[in-house]
Amino acid sequence: MTNTESAATPADRPIVVVLTSDDLGPPPDLAALSELATIRIATADELPTALPGARAVFVWDFFNPALADAWPAADALEWVHVAAAGVDAVMFDELRDSAVQVTNARGVFDTPIAEFVLTSVLAHLKDLPQLARAQQEQRWEHRETRTAAGRRALVVGTGGIGRATARLLRAVGMEVRGVGRVGRESDPDFGVVLPSDELAEHVGWADHLVLVAPLTAQTRGLVDARVLAAMRPEAQLINVGRGELVDEPALVAALQRGELAAAALDVFVTEPLPADSPLWTLPGVQISAHLSGDAVGWRQALAEQFEANLRRWLAGEPFESVVDKRRGYASSGR
Amino acid sequence: MTNTESAATPADRPIVVVLTSDDLGPPPDLAALSELATIRIATADELPTALPGARAVFVWDFFNPALADAWPAADALEWVHVAAAGVDAVMFDELRDSAVQVTNARGVFDTPIAEFVLTSVLAHLKDLPQLARAQQEQRWEHRETRTAAGRRALVVGTGGIGRATARLLRAVGMEVRGVGRVGRESDPDFGVVLPSDELAEHVGWADHLVLVAPLTAQTRGLVDARVLAAMRPEAQLINVGRGELVDEPALVAALQRGELAAAALDVFVTEPLPADSPLWTLPGVQISAHLSGDAVGWRQALAEQFEANLRRWLAGEPFESVVDKRRGYASSGR
Numbered sequence: 149m150t151n152t153e154s155a156a157t158p159a160d161r162p163i164v165v166v167l168t169s170d171d172l173g174p175p176p177d178l179a180a181l182s183e184l185a186t187i188r189i190a191t192a193d194e195l196p197t198a199l200p201g202a203r204a205v206f207v208w209d210f211f212n213p214a215l216a217d218a219w220p221a222a223d224a225l226e227w228v229h230v231a232a233a234g235v236d237a238v239m240f241d242e243l244r245d246s247a248v249q250v251t252n253a254r255g256v257f258d259t260p261i262a263e264f265v266l267t268s269v270l271a272h273l274k275d276l277p278q279l280a281r282a283q284q285e286q287r288w289e290h291r292e293t294r295t296a297a298g299r300r301a302l303v304v305g306t307g308g309i310g311r312a313t314a315r316l317l318r319a320v321g322m323e324v325r326g327v328g329r330v331g332r333e334s335d336p337d338f339g340v341v342l343p344s345d346e347l348a349e350h351v352g353w354a355d356h357l358v359l360v361a362p363l364t365a366q367t368r369g370l371v372d373a374r375v376l377a378a379m380r381p382e383a384q385l386i387n388v389g390r391g392e393l394v395d396e397p398a399l400v401a402a403l404q405r406g407e408l409a410a411a412a413l414d415v416f417v418t419e420p421l422p423a424d425s426p427l428w429t430l431p432g433v434q435i436s437a438h439l440s441g442d443a444v445g446w447r448q449a450l451a452e453q454f455e456a457n458l459r460r461w462l463a464g465e466p467f468e469s470v471v472d473k474r475r476g477y478a479s480s481g482r
Numbered sequence: 483m484t485n486t487e488s489a490a491t492p493a494d495r496p497i498v499v500v501l502t503s504d505d506l507g508p509p510p511d512l513a514a515l516s517e518l519a520t521i522r523i524a525t526a527d528e529l530p531t532a533l534p535g536a537r538a539v540f541v542w543d544f545f546n547p548a549l550a551d552a553w554p555a556a557d558a559l560e561w562v563h564v565a566a567a568g569v570d571a572v573m574f575d576e577l578r579d580s581a582v583q584v585t586n587a588r589g590v591f592d593t594p595i596a597e598f599v600l601t602s603v604l605a606h607l608k609d610l611p612q613l614a615r616a617q618q619e620q621r622w623e624h625r626e627t628r629t630a631a632g633r634r635a636l637v638v639g640t641g642g643i644g645r646a647t648a649r650l651l652r653a654v655g656m657e658v659r660g661v662g663r664v665g666r667e668s669d670p671d672f673g674v675v676l677p678s679d680e681l682a683e684h685v686g687w688a689d690h691l692v693l694v695a696p697l698t699a700q701t702r703g704l705v706d707a708r709v710l711a712a713m714r715p716e717a718q719l720i721n722v723g724r725g726e727l728v729d730e731p732a733l734v735a736a737l738q739r740g741e742l743a744a745a746a747l748d749v750f751v752t753e754p755l756p757a758d759s760p761l762w763t764l765p766g767v768q769i770s771a772h773l774s775g776d777a778v779g780w781r782q783a784l785a786e787q788f789e790a791n792l793r794r795w796l797a798g799e800p801f802e803s804v805v806d807k808r809r810g811y812a813s814s815g816r
Contacts, residue, residue: 264627279768290772297593435616435617438624439625442624
């Protein structure tokens with residue numbers, strides 16, 4: 149544990165614990181944070197020692213679930229900020245039932261993830277993997293491509309990332325519908341939003357099924373064998389949300405049976421994806437290492453976002469990107 | 483030669499020669515054309531025999547230059563339609579100097595080529611080739627991606643395809659400028675259009691240099707060693723126009739020296755790209771087989787476009803997509 153406390157610390161200067169790992173290290177611009185608060189850098193092991201007296205925790209190592217176990221030591225906690233869009237790894241019942249406010253990294257990942265989804269759509273339609281194979285074998289192979297304009301995408305998740313994705317897919321001429329907790333008409337970004345519990349009835353409409361939803365009790369296992377069986381045989385699944393949104397063994401079976409044509413998967417039930425997963429080598433599957441939102445400069449942006457919220461807190465202003473702890477995600481304000 | 487002439491052919495029923503090859507065969511919906519005109523299907527060898535009396539030639543085998551050699555037999559020719567956007571392979575001095583009108587496949591390729599350019603931009607920024615390598619080696623490799631929004635593209639060619647490309651790149655948040663025969667301000671699709679003879683002075687502005695220009699005396703070799711040397715080291719060249727727009731040996735040398743980072747090449751000086759071309763294996767180079775515009779249904783669309791122009795001609799209406807034979811391309815109407 150590294151402690152920037154000093155004898156001169158005024159009483160109103162809050163103690164903030166930054167949860168990190170040895171590999172990850174502290175966030176950039178630590179000096180700026182230390183101007184504002186007493187910063188205690190702690191790994192998971194050090195967390196129980198660091199928490200007493202701390203009024204805030206910055207979960208910089210954003211999938212680190214250590215706060216749950218260290219919870220009894222959190223005797224002064226008011227605020228937890230998670231440097232991720234999805235807070236599922238960090239949430240637990242005591243935190244949910246407490247008065248502690250939770251904020252997340254809303255906004256930072258919107259454009260990069262939307263672009264990654266569009267990239268995955270286009271790479272599939274233009275069959276870049278086959279072009280690459282032909283090039284590798286130095287074969288001049290003419291192929292027809294498919295056009296994105298006019299194709300249909302169902303975007304599951306109507307938060308900031310889902311909205312940015314819907315807008316980008318629409319910008320290139322695709323037809324988009326949303327899938328959310330509750331259905332509604334006339335959404336500004338989606339037009340129609342369908343209720344997620346009717347996904348199996350509606351998924352046959354889509355050429356591309358895009359998962360950007362948070363992982364909650366309602367979304368866990370949402371794309372199950374029934375949904376997969378209802379997909380169009382030429383359709384593509386794109387998952388940039390959480391691995392657990394999909395029944396992974398059912399997906400493998402559906403791909404093997406040709407119930408859908410392709411999948412671009414950036415997230416998995418177990419990460420790193422185990423070496424023995426059949427997904428690595430299934431035809432039509434694009435694998436990436438949970439990186440869709442991580443554009444150059446993302447760590448800096450995450451640190452700056454926390455610092456901005458810290459300044460708001462110290463000034464007595466309301467936080468930005470507050471997580472609805474019961475629902476498990478930050479409202480997009482719509 | 484296949485001839486649909488019959489004894490009942492009325493005098494005002496024009497003879498139309500369809501230039502094809504044994505591999506390619508006749509266009510679809512030949513029956514519909516035969517309702518309108520006397521159709522003579524001819525390969526290059528058969529062309530001199532087919533041309534006498536023909537008032538139109540439909541260059542269905544769109545890179546076939548046979549009309550130049552068979553020109554003396556064209557005793558009644560009024561109209562040549564080329565089933566391609568670029569007419570460079572088909573143009574020759576006698577045709578240029580004659581009263582024969584030339585039309586082309588304007589419009590058919592706009593959206594597919596614009597999408598292929600966007601795909602190439604995104605595949606480069608998200609480093610899909612590296613993701614594919616990691617997947618192939620079953621390596622879980624986190625990488626940062628680059629964001630397209632805010633990046634700069636210089637689009638060389640201000641015809642219909644260039645405009646569709648500019649609009650699509652702008653739709654995803656990129657900054658775009660055009661390069662044309664003459665420079666101008668306040669173009670509706672490009673904003674600024676820079677004159678192509680100043681390309682070397684302006685190319686350093688661009689993250690992506692996109693070539694969609696027709697091949698003319700002015701554009702041949704436009705991207706030469708001087709232009710390549712002025713590119714940003716992290717920039718990407720995308721050529722979906724004609725191979726001869728680029729000094730290919732200079733491009734190989736520039737890529738080897740790191741004067742630019744990447745190239746997506748769909749067209750080449752010699753097609754198919756020869757087996758001994760270093761482009762096949764240069765790092766950062768994406769090769770495709772002159773297919774960027776060939777979306778599913780393109781052959782049908784090309785045949786329908788000719789039929790529509792044939793109906794206009796028979797009705798005494800002006801042609802659509804008339805090629806300016808002196809300039810070598812169809813005006814985009816701006």
